Each structure stands twice: as structure tokens, then as C-alpha cells.
Amino acid sequence: xxxxxxxxxxxxxxxxxxxxxxxxxxxxxxxxxxxxxxxxxxxxxxxxxxxxxxxxxxxxxxxxxxxxxxxxxxxxxxxxxxxxxxxxxxxxxxxxxxxxxxxxxxxxxxxxxxxxxxxxxxxxxxxxxxxxxxxxxxxxxxxxxxxxxxxxxxxxxxxxxxxxxxxxxxxxxxxxxxxxxxxxxxxxxxxxxxxxxxxxxxxxxxxxxxxxxxxxxxxxxxxxxxxxxxxxxxxxxxxxxxxxxxxxxxxxxxxxxxxxxxxxxxxxxxxxxxxxxxxxxxxxxxxxxxxxxxxxx
Numbered sequence: 001x002x003x004x005x006x007x008x009x010x011x012x013x014x015x016x017x018x019x020x021x022x023x024x025x026x027x028x029x030x031x032x033x034x035x036x037x038x039x040x041x042x043x044x045x046x047x048x049x050x051x052x053x054x055x056x057x058x059x060x061x062x063x064x065x066x067x068x069x070x071x072x073x074x075x076x077x078x079x080x081x082x083x084x085x086x087x088x089x090x091x092x093x094x095x096x097x098x099x100x101x102x103x104x105x106x107x108x109x110x111x112x113x114x115x116x117x118x119x120x121x122x123x124x125x126x127x128x129x130x131x132x133x134x135x136x137x138x139x140x141x142x143x144x145x146x147x148x149x150x151x152x153x154x155x156x157x158x159x160x161x162x163x164x165x166x167x168x169x170x171x172x173x174x175x176x177x178x179x180x181x182x183x184x185x186x187x188x189x190x191x192x193x194x195x196x197x198x199x200x201x202x203x204x205x206x207x208x209x210x211x212x213x214x215x216x217x218x219x220x221x222x223x224x225x226x227x228x229x230x231x232x233x234x235x236x237x238x239x240x241x242x243x244x245x246x247x248x249x250x251x252x253x254x255x256x257x258x259x260x261x262x263x264x265x266x267x268x269x270x271x272x273x274x275x276x277x278x279x280x281x282x283x284x285x286x287x288x289x290x291x292x293x294x295x296x297x
Contacts, residue, residue, distance in 0.1 A: 019137055038104045045098045055078075059123045088103055090102065113144075116145075
């Protein structure tokens with residue numbers, strides 16, 4: 001029974017976690033590029049006299065052999081109770097029975113082999129003592145599958161041989177994935193783009209009326225200047241065409257010459273305009289002046 005407030009026996013009592021990986025398990029299927037949170041048993045809580053730091057190495061093995069094929073974590077010092085690092089490295093308490101576990105986040109490389117007939121295991125080895133390696137945990141066999149996008153592109157492309165004839169694609173089958181692939185997310189326009197389009201519309205709506213008003217004002221000013229120039233030209237032409245009236249040259253006047261002895265008389269019966277007029281009542285006959293009193297220079 002489980003331990004509780006009544007002080008019963010905890011579930012972890014009597015369990016043997018020796019050489020055990022908690023993750024991955026035999027039911028797990030991963031893809032290249034996935035991050036796998038590896039977790040394995042690391043013994044009981046170290047006592048005062050026990051070592052609080054060990055050097056651990058993680059390796060990947062293919063098939064039934066326990067020989068390391070690829071090192072996935074180089075020799076790394078893990079200290080009990082340390083803070084979890086950016087790579088997920090830690091060593092801490094597993095349960096209330098004093099068991100501990102170590103962790104590490106492994107990113108499956110893109111070039112990892114994904115053959116369907118190969119299952120992989122992970123080995124955790126203690127390499128604290130030089131020239132000595134002891135396996136402290138061994139995972140259950142698990143599968144690694146290829147990226148679906150890469151697989152589909154490689155299957156649709158048909159390689160050609162050096163002779164120019166197409167080479168048939170490989171007949172190796174890939175097991176269907178049990179994981180659902182989320183649909184692609186279509187990009188949505190950002191609020192800044194929508195705001196920019198709305199601002200452009202407002203700018204166009206304001207600029208077009210202003211441009212029309214400005215063009216109309218320029219046309220009116222040009223028409224007014226042309227009208228003023230036309231009026232000024234017409235006024236100058238009227239002044240030049242104006243002529244001072246002259247007297248009628250048909251009427252001749254006779255001038256009296258002093259010292260000539262004769263005085264030209266106008267016809268008493270005719271006026272300047274040629275019409276005859278009656279002499280005035282006090283009208284007198286013209287008389288000649290005495291020229292003896294006139295002095296000449």
C-alpha cells in the first residue's frame with residue numbers, strides 16, 4: 001500500500017531500478033530533430049562519505065549489441081543536487097525512498113539513420129575512473145523515424161544513373177506514423193501591415209482633393225493674369241487712336257498788315273460760315289489810319 005499520513009509503506013519500497021532507463025521506453029517512437037528527455041537511475045542518495053560528482057557518458061547503440069555506435073553526450077561531470085543546465089543535465093532525488101535519477105536532453109541529429117528494421121538503445125556509463133567504464137543504465141530498444149517532409153521529397157524524386165536511364169526508387173517501406181501531424185498554419189497579416197494599408201488609404205483620400213483644389217487655383221490665377229493683360233492692351237490701343245480735332249481749314253482769315261497801306265476787309269454781308277447777316281445798327285464804315293505817325297524800327 002502507498003505511504004501517506006498514516007505512515008504506511010511507500011510504493012517505491014522494495015523496487016529495484018538497477019540499470020533502468022525511465023525514458024525512452026520500448027513504446028516510444030521519435031523523429032529526427034526531436035528533443036528526447038533522457039532519464040535514468042543513478043543509485044541512492046549519496047551519503048556524506050560517498051562521491052557527490054561522477055563523470056557520465058551517453059552513447060547510442062543499434063541492434064542487440066551493447067557496443068557504442070555514436071557518443072551523444074561526451075564525458076560530463078554531474079553533481080548531486082546541481083541546478084538543471086540549459087542542456088537538461090541534472091542529478092536529483094527520484095522518490096521518497098532515497099532513489100536518484102540523472103537527466104539529459106538529447107536532440108536527434110538530422111542525419112541519424114532511420115531504417116525501419118533498426119532499433120536503438122542508449123547506454124549510460126560511469127567513466128569517473130580513468131581507463132575504466134561501467135554501464136550504469138541501459139534503455140529499452142526504441143524507434144527513430146525520418147522527417148515526413150524529407151521522406152516525401154526523397155520518394156517523389158527519381159534519381160538517374162550515369163547512362164541517363166531513370167533508376168527505380170528503393171523498395172524500402174517506412175512504417176506509418178502513429179503521431180498526428182498538425183496542419184500548416186497560414187501566415188496572418190500583422191496589425192502593423194493592416195494599419196499601414198488603412199493609413200495609405202486615408203492619405204490618398206486627403207491628397208487627391210487637395211491636388212484638385214490646387215490645380216483649380218493655379219488655373220484661375222492664370223486666367224486672371226491673362227484677362228488683366230488683355231485689358232491693358234485694349235486701353236493702350238484706344239489712347240493711340242485718339243486724335244485732336246482740327247479746325248476747318250475752309251474758312252480763311254485775312255490778317256491786317258501794318259504799314260502795308262491796305263486793310264483786308266471781310267464781306268459785310270457774309271459771315272464766317274458763308275451766310276449773310278444784317279449789319280448792326282451802330283456799324284461804321286472801316287476807315288484808313290494815318291500812317292504818318294507810325295514809327296518804324
